[in-house]
Amino acid sequence: MSAGVGNKKSKEIGVGILGYSIGKAHAYGWQDLSRYFYPPKLTPKLIALAGRSKEGVEHEAKRFGFERSYSKWEELVRDKEVEIFDNCAPPSLHPEPTIAAAEAGKQLVCEKPLARNAKDARTMLDAAERARVKHMTGFNYRFLPAVTFARKLITEGTLGKIHYFKSAYLGYNGGFDDPSYPIKWMHQSETAGYGALADLGTHAIDLARFLVGEVASVSGASETFIKERPVAQGSSEKARVDVDDTTIACMRFREGALGVFEASWLTSGRVDYLRFEAYGTMGTIRFNLERLNELEVFIRDDRADLAGFRRVPVVGKDHPYMKTFWTNQGIGFAWQYSFTNELHHFIECLAEDKPLGPIGATFEDGYKAMLIMDAIAESSRTEKWVRVPE
């Protein structure tokens, strides 16, 4: 079937999304991509949205323009018009539906962290490869102009050899720093796997791999500071929190660099502090998601008397992803466009049968990030350095 994207036609491809919290950002991205990348090689069509509550899912499906909704993920997998299965549910619900979708021949997108542990992530990777479908893990921050530009500066050698990399994801998740904030699936290992390490830290770990390369070994420490939370707002009944509130780790990269990593959702005052600093023999870059339109750059051969960091606004036409914007006003790039760019990359790779990596994160990247998280958790338990399996 052909879609009417203006007068330029491109074949439609049916999208089904499981989960409608971050699923809303995905619905937006699937719809939005043809407005920036025109005409897209394939035009995503929102077929069906699935969630737990019938009323909630019907409401959101209507709001975002899906044709139908389901309250069971199995129905979404059975829907023949759904060609891309986009899993935006909590991690405990990543493997089974995604594997079922792979077996039904659907193309796969799955939010981060890929699963609760590397073993489950591996089953998802294996199923996707067996089914010979495209697979992408939702590491959307790879698709920010500043991050793409940072990778360019590193890979083209502008910073020289990277010897030290710091990455952190610190926040408060809209209230987790308050002990009266009720328990959510994120606070329990059965649904989440890990806590701040998985929810926030997985992005910082992926960026470490994306920018510097594979991690060889880690030494980590995790702590749960708020050990129980009310079962509901205002309730005196409490449930146990069994995941980390804060995790830190030292890392050794295979190429020789050292790294430091932090993740916490109890860091009051931090909103969305996804930060990295890469120190090379020729220069340094620093990024903070809270100021996502800038990359701080220091180049060592700057004139000595003018030396210092420059704040590069990554919003001009010469910067990654900005040339598809409608105007050259340089007014900036917003968080949700990371999904637009990410999902557009998926569409391009699917249409042209190109590999998603190294720019897009495949399930293999999701699995490798999980291996690092498992190693950090093991190191915290054993109080020893742990090698990340190759």
Ligand SMILES: NC(=O)c1ccc[n+]([C@@H]2O[C@H](COP(=O)([O-])OP(=O)(O)OC[C@H]3O[C@@H](n4cnc5c(N)ncnc54)[C@H](O)[C@@H]3O)[C@@H](O)[C@H]2O)c1
């Ligand atoms: N890439 C990002 O920036 C980003 C941001 C937020 C969340 N996430 C990831 O997205 C995933 C979902 O997180 P969230 O914050 O949207 O969670 P959430 O709890 O806010 O929403 C989960 C959704 O899944 C649905 N769901 C849960 N259990 C279900 C079941 N048994 N059957 C059918 N539907 C079910 C719920 O109806 C809900 O719509 C997590 O893996 C999280 O780490 C990624």
